[in-house]
Amino acid sequence: MKFAYRFSNLLGAVYRQGNLNFSRDGNVVISPVGNRISVFDLKNNTSETLPFSTTKNITCVGLSPDGSLAIVVDEDGAAVLVSLITRAILHHFHFHKPVSSIRFSPDGRKFIVTKENVALMYHAPGKKREFNAFVLDKSYYGPYDETTCIDWTDDSKCFVVGSKDMSTWVFGAERWANLIYYSLGGHKDIVVGCFFEKDSLDLYTVSQDGTLCVWESDTELDGLILKKSQDKPKDKVEGEEGEVIRGKVETAKEREKKKNVRYKMMSKHFFNKEGDFNNLTAAAYHKPNHILVTGFASGIFHLHELPEFNLIHSLSISDQRIASVAINSSGDWIGFGCSRMGQLLVWEWQSESYVFKQQGHFNNMASLAYSPDGQYIVTGGDDSKVKVWNTNTGLCFVTFTEHTSSVTNVTFTSSGFVIVSASLDGTVRAFDLHRYRNFRTFTSPRPAQFSSLAVDASGELVSAGAQDSFEIFLWSMQTGRLLEVLAGHEGPVSCLCFSPVQSVLASCSWDRTVRLWDMLDSWQTKETLPLTSDGLAVTYRPDGQELAVATLNGEISFWNPHTATQNGSVAGRHDLQTGRKETDKITAKQSAKGKSFTSLCYSADGESVLAGGQAKFVCIYNIKEQMLIKKFEISCNLSFDAMEEFLDRRKMTEFGSLALVDEGAGDGDGVSISLPGVRRGDMSSRHFKPEIRVSSLRFSPTGRSWAATTTEGLLVYSLDGSLVFDPYDLDLDVTPASIRKQLRLQEWASAIVLAFRLNEKALKQEVLEKVPHEQISVVCGSLPDIYVEKLLGFIATCLEKSGHLQFYMTWAQNLLMLHGQKLKNRSGAILPTLQALQKSIQRHFDDLSKLCDFNMYNIRYAVALSKQRGLKRAAEEETEDQEEEDEELSEEMSEASLEDAEMML
Known part of the structure; x- marks a missing residue:
């Protein structure tokens, strides 16, 4: 399946709201990000976003003690039971009210959910076979206001609940005779946390005003007595020993045990406050x-x-x-x-x-770009930051903060070690990925807000388009000087793109034209392409033989840049399917007429184009057939605006939509109507419900994945994570048994061909790794041409994760050496495969070079240490020799002095 892209990862956002959880071993952090869950492995330094999502933003997550299950609850109280092992949703449930906290008992048999002023205890799913996974056990009432926090005792006998009414309630999880419930006061603000001491009923409570209360219980956990049946005793005889109930003697000690649990405040502490x-x-x-x-x-x-x-x-x-x-x-x-x-x-x-x-990025992300080897993604946001993300780990490893206003566009140079960014602060900056510094700053003679950016294939020319002066500025990367100001457009320049094969710049503008500027011939206009509407985005095909332009009327037109003729167009307005905003007074169908694609990107092979805009959908079009191939829904989060097609009738009142009703009492508080014309969410205290949209799209150079900057974050869709059975030239005799038979007969080439026809990854890897090392060159030479490219692509994917580095490198070397000329003739089609191979080799090179550097310093240290020890040993030997000589000399002198004395005598 060529377009079976699945959601792979969410970058650009690591935490939004809700509670954090550590895994059982303590090495993994589970963080809610919007309506998804991200898992950060702290040992291996990787991140992963789970493939499921809730209908609204997640507010709380409860993790089972063994770490295999999680209960995820969103803003409305809709819950999802998830297996963290298989990453699959097991059950849906709705609590019908917002949930403030959720907590499993330490033994994993129960869990508590608090909503409003009630604590609900459920049987934990999986411990007992039930038709419904969530079975309510008991409801606990007590607090007068909303509950805020929960904690369990270590033996799961009791739990404590904190509340907004400044009280803390201790409840028994079983029917204890001496503890039904107990209410604790002592605070003057909302209780934020309540915690039991280890193996004890002693309590600590913390409130919002910075007060800690220490409570001591007069009963141990062992002192809790299980309540017996409610039947009254038939015979009751009093005596000196105590009470006889049903023929049993109850001593004074047992009566003492039956006293109700009581708490006493031992101390009260205050945190240092700063206002x-x-x-x-x-x-x-x-x-x-x-x-x-x-x-x-x-x-x-x-x-x-x-x-x-x-x-x-x-x-x-x-x-x-x-x-x-x-x-x-x-x-x-x-x-x-x-x-x-x-x-x-x-x-x-x-x-x-x-x-x-x-x-x-704590504001919207505006643009993204892949590095030439596909290893890194750079993003620019409205928070004036430029961030670089590693696609393998999903983590940001460097942030550049030199810009002082929104970053509108970012791109990599062809070398992959320089990032260029344009901003509304009137500067274009170049950043070095070796030293992580801003080494060039390009400015214009008059202050201008740059909204578009492009760097040519050589990395020498940097161009940026201005919003207000309608001019295009050209700078030299080497010198940092302004080379030329290109004037001619009569409207804001919305997008720039350099041809990958020629020194030609294409500029798209709101004046309904696309201009092609020749960089070699005095920067003159080579061609002017007339458009039917305002131009919003322009991009070249990877081979430079075609140009795609997105316009305001929702069309994508395709042009031949050499002859300035239009090859075709796609009407994509109806494919966007925009939703209706809460404050809109027109239907979604009417508002869709004003929507259009704002970002375009060609696939790696140039056969299809990816388009996104002011909607929750991303579309892939086939250029030759001029038709929609697939549509991706990037989000189903109803916490964003413009998600639903129809207005919710429950939000309608006699005065109209609730979103349009001013709830303020005249003093400016409680106003929820957004400011007119605000698209990205009003960041003041008035209203913040961002509208869903796609601001930028890019295919990875390998063609195996694509990324989109959206209101939700940076979404990565990939082919690698999907379990799709996609055979090639399948026949009845192509079975795993026949493939293994060829392996036993040592028919390596035919086994590889059969494995690639079946196209099962594990089987292909098994066949390849069975081939003897000395037979690789012979097998490579006898392979049919059609399988060479497939094998090369498979080796590129295996090389990325396998430890058999030399083995797969030998395969790649032999394939390229023996079939190099044939592959060169199909350079356009083979380019994504070669880039994937380069990415894998580069990753291993980086890892090994770090290891070699580390080992080199270790060896130097060991050599220096051995030299130091050798010098020390030599010095010790020298001192020993010197001492021996001194002793001999002193003996000779003493003997000589004795002889002199004898002579004198």
Whole structure:
């Protein structure tokens, strides 16, 4: 399946809201990102986004003690039971009200859900075979306001619930005779965290105003007595020993045991406050180490040892509110989530160092670009940052913050080591990926806001289009000087693109033209292509023989740049299928007439084009047939605006839509109507519900994946992760048995051909690795031409993850040496395969070069150490020799002096 792209990863966002969780071994952080779940492996430094999604943003995640199950709940209370082993959804459930927290019991048999002022206890799924996975056991009432937090005792006998009414309630998970419920006061603000001490009923409660209360229970966990049946005793005889119930004697000691559990406040502590804004916002407690971690609205966190309340550590991680805190099982690593910054940090408090530090674009992402080898993706955002992401790990490894306004466009040079970015601050900057610095800054004679950018194939010419002056500026990368200002457009320049094979620049403008500028002939206009509407995007085919242009009327037109003639067009307005915004007064069908594609990209083979715009869909069109091949829905998150096609009738009142009703009381508070003309969400306190849209699209150079910058983040769709059976030239005799028979007969070439006809990855790898090393060149020479390219592509994918480096490199070398001329004739088609091979080799080269450098320094250290020891040994031997000589000399002198004395006598 050529277009069987599946969602692969979500980059550009690491945390939005909700609670963080560590895995059972403590090496993995599970973070909610919008309506998806991202898993960050801290040991291997990789990230993965799970393939499922909820209908709205996730607010809380509950993890089972064995780490195999997770319950994910969104803003509306819709829950999903997920297997973290198979990454599959097992069950859907709806709590019908927003859920504030969810927690499994330590034994994994129950879990508690708090919504409004009720705590609901359910049987944990999987422990008992039921038709319904979520079976309600008991409902616990007590708090008068919303519940905020939960904690269990270590033996799962009791649990505690904190509330917004400043009270804390202790409930029995079973029917205990001496503990039904117990209410604790003592706070003057919302209870943020409540924690049991290890193997005890003693409690710690933390409130929003920075107060910690330490509570001591007069009963141990063993002292809880299970309630017996409600039947009254038939015979009751009083005596000196005690009460006789049903013939049994109850002693005074047992009566003492039956006393109700009571709590006493032992101490009250206050955190250092820096003004009213510094509320305590998140807390976590590690029971074995007795460490309490508290996060504040000012971005400061404290580590205290309880119950003495000794301050271990205090640090400010940002100037924004800490939304979530979690501690791993060993107590060494602490995870922090800052929702406003989109930041996720893991701090090792003993060594005082960051284990993990990632931050996404906390505003919209405007553009992206793949590196020539497909290993890196660079993104630019409205937060004026340029970030570089590794496609293998899914993590950002460098952030450039030199721009002072929104970054509108980014691109790589052909070498892959230089990133160029354009911004509304009036500068175009070049960044070096070797030294991670801004080494060139290009500016215009008059201040201009740059909205488009292009770099030529040689990496020497940098061009940027201005929004306000309608001019195109050309600079030299070597000198940084302005070479030329190209004037001629009568409207803002929306997009620029250099030809991959010629020194020709194509510029697209709102003046309904595309101009082709010749860089070799005095920068003159070579051709002017007339458009039917305002031009929004232009791109060249990888071989430079065709040009695709997206216009405001929703059309994509294809042009021959040499003859300036139009080859065809695609009407894509009806394929966008935009949704209706909450504040729209017209239907989705009417608003779709004003929508269009704003980003275009050719596939690696140039046969199809990828298009996206102001909608939740990305379309792939076949150029030759001029028809839609496939449509991808990039998001189903109803927390974004313009997602639903029809208006929700439940939001309609007698005054019209609720979204259009001003809820303010006249003092400016509670206004939810967005400002007119605001597309990207009003960032003030008025209204923030961003509209779903695709701002930029790119195919990877290998053609195996494509990426899109959207309101949700940077989405990567790939062919590699999908389990698709796609045989080639299949016949009745092509079976795994016949392939293994050819292997036994040592018919290597025919076995490879059969394996590629069946196209099963595991079988292909098995066949290849059975071929003896010395037979590789013979097998490569006898392969049919059609299978050479397929084998080369397969080797490129295997080489990326396999440890048999020399084996697969030998295959690649022999194929390229023996079939080089034939492959050269099909250079256009074979290019993505070669780029995939280059990407795999480059990755191994980077890993090995780091290892070799490290070993080289180790060897130098060992040599220096041995030399030092040799010198030390030589010095010791020299001193020993010197001492022996001195002793001999002294003996000779003493003998001589004795002889002199004898002579004198």
